[in-house]
Amino acid sequence: MEDKNQEVILEMKDLSISFFNKSGEIQAVRGINxxxxxxxxxxxVGESGSGKSVSSHGILRLTPDTGKVKTGEILFHGKDILKMNKKELQELRGNKIAMIFQDPMTSLDPLFTVEYQLNESLKKHTNLDAVARKARMIELLTLVGINQPERRIKQYPYEFSGGMRQRVMIAMALSCDPELLIADEPTTALDVTIQAQIVELLKELKDKLGMAIIFITHDLGVVSExxxxxxxxxxxKVVEEGMSRQIFYERCHPYTEGLLASVPKLDSDVSEKLxxxxxxxxxxxxVKPGCAFAPRCSCAMKICVREEPPECELDETHKASCWQVIKKAMQNT
Incomplete structure (x- = not known):
C-alpha cells in the first residue's frame, strides 16, 4: 500500500509535450499525471514511442528545440520546474535530480578520462578541493562495484566494458547525492547477467542513500525486480497505474495484459509461442478520436472507437483508462 505520509518530492500534472516539423504536430505526451x-x-513502461522517455526528459527540461511543453506543471518540492530560470535549472540538474541515459558509450566523452568527467560535476556542484574530489571519485567507483578504482579512474571509456561504463554513468549521477535519479532504460544494451547486476546495484543504492528513482523501460520483467x-x-497517455503487485496480479487494461503476455516465462512450455x-x-x-489502443485490442467495443475512455479509479492506488474496465465496474456496483 502506498504510504500517504511519505514526503512527496515530484508531482507531474497534466503534462503535454508535442514536437513540430514540416508535416505538423506530433503529440508525444498527452496529459499525464x-x-x-x-x-x-x-x-x-511501454513500447517505443509511448512517450515514457520524452515525459521524463521534460523533468530536466531536456526536450529538443523542436519540442514544446503545451500544458502542465512539473513540481519538485512544490516548485514548478517549467518556470525555473537558467540559474535554478543549473542548480537542479545533476545535483538534486540526476539522470542515467540509455547508452553509456554515447553519454561518456571518449576523449576524456573517467576522472576528468567525474570531476566536472563535483567541481560545479560542490565546494570540495582537488584532494577531496579525488577521494570522492574513488568512493563513488567503489560504491558502484568497480574494482581497482585508483587505476581505472585514469582510463578512457573505451577501456571499459558495457556494464562497467553503465556503472561509471551511475557513479556520475550519484556524485552529488541527488534526491531523484531518473534511469532511462539503463539496462537495454546489456546482456541479462549484467542487467540483473545493474538492477541489484540500483536497489542497494536506493536503500543506502534514500533517493527516489524513476525507472524507464519497455521490459516488465526488469521493473518487477x-x-x-x-x-x-x-x-x-497513462493507460494503467498501480502498485507493482497490482500491475502484475490484478492488471485490467488489455495493453498491460498484452505486454505481460509477450514476456518469456521460465516455467512455460518450450513449444509455447510468445x-x-x-x-x-x-x-x-x-491522433484519431476514441481509445488509441482500440485498433489493436481484441475486446474493443463501438464506444472505444468513438470516445476516449476516462480514468477509472479501482481503488486508491490502482487506476485504468479503458471502457471494458468501466463497464465491469458499473456491473459490480
Whole structure:
C-alpha cells in the first residue's frame, strides 16, 4: 500500500509535450499525471514511442528545440520546474535530480578520462578541493562495484566494458547525492547477467542513500525486480497505474495484459509461442478520436472507437483508462 505520509518530492500534472516539423504536430505526451514520494521507485513502461522517455526528459527540461511543453506543471518540492530560470535549472540538474541515459558509450566523452568527467560535476556542484574530489571519485567507483578504482579512474571509456561504463554513468549521477535519479532504460544494451547486476546495484543504492528513482523501460520483467509502483504508457497517455503487485496480479487494461503476455516465462512450455501484440503503435501526428489502443485490442467495443475512455479509479492506488474496465465496474456496483 502506498504510504500517504511519505514526503512527496515530484508531482507531474497534466503534462503535454508535442514536437513540430514540416508535416505538423506530433503529440508525444498527452496529459499525464503522477506523484512520486521520497525513497519510492516508480517504473514507467511501454513500447517505443509511448512517450515514457520524452515525459521524463521534460523533468530536466531536456526536450529538443523542436519540442514544446503545451500544458502542465512539473513540481519538485512544490516548485514548478517549467518556470525555473537558467540559474535554478543549473542548480537542479545533476545535483538534486540526476539522470542515467540509455547508452553509456554515447553519454561518456571518449576523449576524456573517467576522472576528468567525474570531476566536472563535483567541481560545479560542490565546494570540495582537488584532494577531496579525488577521494570522492574513488568512493563513488567503489560504491558502484568497480574494482581497482585508483587505476581505472585514469582510463578512457573505451577501456571499459558495457556494464562497467553503465556503472561509471551511475557513479556520475550519484556524485552529488541527488534526491531523484531518473534511469532511462539503463539496462537495454546489456546482456541479462549484467542487467540483473545493474538492477541489484540500483536497489542497494536506493536503500543506502534514500533517493527516489524513476525507472524507464519497455521490459516488465526488469521493473518487477525494483519498482514500488508502475505506470503503463501508450500513445502518450497513462493507460494503467498501480502498485507493482497490482500491475502484475490484478492488471485490467488489455495493453498491460498484452505486454505481460509477450514476456518469456521460465516455467512455460518450450513449444509455447510468445503472444505479441498485433498491429503497430498509432501515428501520433494524426491522433484519431476514441481509445488509441482500440485498433489493436481484441475486446474493443463501438464506444472505444468513438470516445476516449476516462480514468477509472479501482481503488486508491490502482487506476485504468479503458471502457471494458468501466463497464465491469458499473456491473459490480
Amino acid at each position: 503522477y506523484t512520486l514520494h521520497k525513497g519510492e521507485v516508480l517504473g514507467i 525494483i519498482c514500488d509502483k508502475i505506470i503503463v504508457m501508450y500513445a502518450g 503472444k505479441p501484440i498485433k498491429g503497430n503503435p498509432p501515428d501520433m501526428s494524426a
